[in-house]
Amino acid sequence: MSPDLKTSIVASLESAAAKAGLNLVSVTQGTGFNGQPTAVFELGLPRQESLGRSLNLELSDTFDFDKPDLLPEMTAHLAGEAKRLRNPRPDSYVTLGGLPLAFRKFQWPFHRSTSGADTYIVHGEIRLEDGREHGLHAKISASVTLTFAEIVPAMEQPYAETFIYNAVRKTVDMGQLEFLKSGNRQPVPVTTRYYSRWQKKFLFTETDDNERLRYLLSKVYWLSGVLGGSKPVWIADPRDSQYLNTGEADLLRMAGHEAGEGLMVLDGEFAAATPALMARAAEYQAMLEAALDFTKPKFNESMRSGQANM
Template sequence: MSTNLETALTATLGKAAREAGLAILSAEAGTDFNNHPTAKFKLALSPDAPPAKTLQLELSDAFDFHKPELLPEMTSHLREAAKRLRNPRPDAYVTVAGLPVSLNQFAWPFHGSTSGADTYIVHGVAHLEDGTNSPLHVKIAASMTVTFAEIVPAAEQPYAETFIYNAIRKTFDQGQLELLKSGNRQPVPVTTRYYSRWQKKFIFTDTDDASRLEFLELKAYWLSHVMGNDQPVWIADPRDAQYLNTTAEELKLIAVDLSKRGLLTLTDDYASPTSALLARAEEYNAKMHAALDITKPTFNEEMRAGHTNM
């Protein structure tokens, strides 16, 4: 491990990473949006992992997760990250609407809003990943209300990344993020409407077996075939389960069903598409273009021509 950072946080994270099967490749001092000190870590499954197969983790320098209310979720985050790093593109996701996107360049941890609003902000970028090296992307400003922050164990990457990423996917599904060649940051508000205090869980999208089955087909097509040269992808990702309002176990059962139908080749929790699934490529591409269309603003033609009484 290359490091210019030797702190209690480095030692504690090193232990948690080893338990998750990860190696810390580097640990460096950094600064956040407000120039407060941070600790920046690069982790991977092996010391010789390529850059695309590494996990970037940035924490507030004084953050101490070795507490009963924080340690379990940090451990879970790292273990899930280790499984995700086995995907051909660990930063890639698909939406229910059918958009394949990558989520990266997030500047953790959260920082306070500069506009005076009672919100915490994290910036990042989503890119369209349709296999054409598309220039389409969106710069994101995901905002978490102060009220919502009370639900979160800590306003740090391991405790917020999953629900932030799922809120972004949900906002794409709603057609409220536009992919452009360039542009300003677009908002992704994260409020208590995404959390059930009664059920004590996040709820983003109500889905049924049919929509979850289609989601896994889309995931196998885009993440394994288009982006990964048919390398297998983790099919029972708890991050997807939260987004779909289901469980990782249920996703695995659906994957088994798809395997029996001859659409997936399944090995443990990882799957790749069969030729039968790839025969539906036109359908998946049409769904992606339809999802892209709903992200584009529409105009009333009479207003465009100046015929308005506003």
């Protein structure tokens, strides 16, 4: 990374972060999967709000986002990160099935497949985060076709993290990622089936009010109640609204209703678990176990024992 370029990208990022209410904590030289140099930015909230939390943003060292077609989405990404940093666990999300997951060790930016396939790849890891020490995780390899890549403004973290995380959650929902204590990388194919060119938006899961409500309660139970010491979590996260194919206003409306029922305390766009919600621990543990069981490979026991006709 040349000194001039480094100064340019740092200045641009620092300016964009400040507009989102973030501080640039540090900048370090990184290395992408293919050995290419990257710039790793550690971002945090202002000191009085930081609570010791930070998030990393890793960009190709030659990437220039200060352009009319790239800056708005970078600004939106940083604004979202500023609100996620107020969550007790900024790296954690839940699935529709009720699995609390931490997204970690993602190696941005994308790299071209080394197997000869016409795809872009990003590696990462998701861990089951339910407050227990069991080490269950899934190493993933998310692949984006060249056709799909044409939709994305840039194959960099701020422009892809949301749909990659949601594709991972969708793959878990379909029972196609297994959680193990060790294991090889598992594929997460991200194709144009997740994008409507007509509507110009990502589509992962069609949900109704009941499913969205169940999701919100599960999110607040796990991320606020179990993992966050009943600290508030961001309800109006556009990452969730994309995953559920709804709007942030709809999620807030539902949260307001549940606050009226005494299951959460709503403060603006954030909600915290109440004792009434935490009293449902057995229900959410059962959901977790059922969702986890759904991800495990099923074998035909009659065939294994030789009883089936071959």
